[in-house]
Amino acid sequence: MINVGFGNSVVASRILAVVKPKSSPIKKLKEEAKEQKKLIDVTEGRKTRSIIILDSSHVILSAVQPETITQRFVPASHQDQSIPEEDPL
Numbered sequence: 001m002i003n004v005g006f007g008n009s010v011v012a013s014r015i016l017a018v019v020k021p022k023s024s025p026i027k028k029l030k031e032e033a034k035e036q037k038k039l040i041d042v043t044e045g046r047k048t049r050s051i052i053i054l055d056s057s058h059v060i061l062s063a064v065q066p067e068t069i070t071q072r073f074v075p076a077s078h079q080d081q082s083i084p085e086e087d088p089l
Contacts, residue, residue, distance in 0.1 A: 002015065002069065002072050002073065003064075003072060004042055004052060004060060004062045004064060004069060005042055005043070005044075005062050005063050005064040006042060006044050006063070008042040008062075010052060010054070010060065012073060014054045014055050014056065015052055015053070015054060015055075016053045016054060016055050017052070017053045018050055018051075018052050018053075018066045018069045018070055019050065019051050019053070019066060020049075020050065020051075020066055021048045021049070021050065021051045021061070026051055029051075029053070029059060030051060030059055030061070033057070033058070033059035036057070038056075038057055038058045038059060039058075039059050039061070040058060040059070040060045040061070041060075041061045042060060042061065042062055042063075043061050043062060043063040044063065046063035047063060048061045048062070048063065049062065049063055049064060049065050049066070050062045050064060050065060050066040050069055052069070
């Protein structure tokens with residue numbers, strides 16, 4: 001699960017892309033999702049900073065920066081760069 005803001009989570013394996021909302025094609029994608037009732041807004045009234053595209057054609061609006069969401073994909077084991085202990089013979 002990936003936290004997308006304000007206690008909301010998405011299954012990480014369902015995410016196809018995390019993009020910024022400013023380009024014309026993404027704005028069009030957002031409008032099409034709204035028309036098809038596949039738009040999920042989890043911004044809680046704040047500015048949309050990222051758009052998450054799922055494999056089910058759902059589009060999620062988030063107030064979290066795209067860079068922050070993509071950093072959350074990194075498992076905790078990779079964030080801790082400790083040196084593994086050697087195996088004794």
